[in-house]
Amino acid sequence: MTSDIQSRYGLNPAHSEVVNACRVIEPCRALDMGCSSGRNALYLSQQGFDVVAVD
Known part of the structure; x- marks a missing residue:
């Protein structure tokens, strides 16, 4: 996840377990x-995953 997106939306980096997976x-x-906030879903999407996120 780029720092621009993180700062724009106030997101923390994706969870380390998601990154490792x-x-x-x-x-x-x-x-x-x-x-x-969707930080992990956004990261997965940037990696090419087709993500559905529900809160």
């Missing part, structure tokens, strides 16, 4: 339940 999982469909 992206190293071994090919982009696919993903569901982020309880997404809050």
Whole structure:
């Protein structure tokens, strides 16, 4: 996630477990339940995942 997006929306970096999972999982469909501000969903989307986020 770029720092520009983080500062624009006041988001923290994606959770480290999400970042690590992206190293071994090919982009696919993903569901982020309880997404809050959507930082992890946004990161996954930037990595090529097709994400649905629900809070």
